[in-house]
Amino acid sequence: MVILGIETSCDETAASVVEDGRKVLSHVLASSADMHAKTGGIIPEVAAREQVKAILPVINEAIENCKLKIENLDAIAVTAGPGLIGSLLVGVETARTLAYVWNKPIVPVNHLVGHIYANWLVAGSTWHVEKPQATSYKPHAPEFPALALVVSGGHTDLVLMTAHGKMKWIGGTRDDAAGEAFDKTARLLGLPYPGGPAIAAEAAKFEARNSKHEKLHMFPRPMMDEKNFDWSFSGLKTAVLRETEKLKNKKTKKLSGEEISCLAAEIQEAIVDVLVTKTIRAVKKFKPQSLLLGGGVAANQRLCEEFKLKIENLKLKINLHVPPPLLCTDNASYIAAAAYYNYKPVDWRKITVKPELTIMGE
Ligand code: KG4
Ligand code: ZN
16 A cells, blocks of 8 residues: 655655555655744744645655656545644645545544654665664564654653554653753754754764763753653753853853853753653553654654663663654654554545644544
8 A cells, every 4th residue: 555645744844655654665855944943943934835835846756756656646644733733734735635636535644643653664665764773773563562752842742552543641741842842952052943953963072072971960850750651841941041041151141162062961861861761661660562762852862872771771671663863853754654554534525634633632
């Protein structure tokens, strides 16, 4: 079964063609991130306008790249939510029109569930994963029960999956998402949007100078010792603000390069530490076969490294699956994969956008 996936929930316009939920035949992405880097965050109106311009060329390219014809497509999958309403509408209205004109089934996909399905993707014959993370990227399909940690710009959720479509929510953030914590603290350090990759790059400079992660304890780890599987990240930005105000040069009001990279390493360590500690605690409690990471923050190398270390040190019997970075951040391949494994087509007249959707549905 060949599915055309369409994703426009945030600032990306993406289309992919995926065979049998696993083989990526084409993977196309247009981003307006450069425009948002200048404004320090996403302006929804700007994102949606760019998506209107990009959507048809992106879909066209995805179909041309895999050398298939429209007749070869079995269905269209599209992100219905959560996300920015204007952005979601661009994808859903386009998908609906194509489903009607091409007479194809249309499958709405929950973006957050989609992130988990990046773990089922492998490179197909016409598309290759750039720089696969050979050590953490498992080419075999994940086995159930699986514990999935979804860490994106707007959401942080921990769910237990016993089968496709069978999910139980275990925990999540009480306030800011992990990606949001990276984005907001990066801004305090004067780093561009998106903050996650910018903080990771600065932290790498610090690590090149000092190799010990254990010493990084400048910022608090809220809720880490509580017996739930929840997180709280909003206090981090207050703590970072306080520290930057203390460190800033009195005359220039600026931080030095060394101070920025040190603070970035501390921020990354604080986020990684709480995410890994609580997730590993859930692994011990629920004893799943697989641990699946997904969402933009799963592209963080330090996070993967810490998960691997903990699993090895504690000799946990679990397979860690981490998609290669370009499948962690928003794209349409995982949307097509999620639609294949949770195939529920709807009437094209009835599909609606759901900006407030949670990982568990409505
Ligand atoms: O999943 P995603 O691409 O979009 C949403 O659904 O939100 O996630 C975007 C988030 C942003 O907050 C971004 O800063 C973060 O993922 N991110 C990272 C990295 N790459 C992207 N965070 C930490 N380290 C990274 N390498
Ligand atoms: Zn996302």
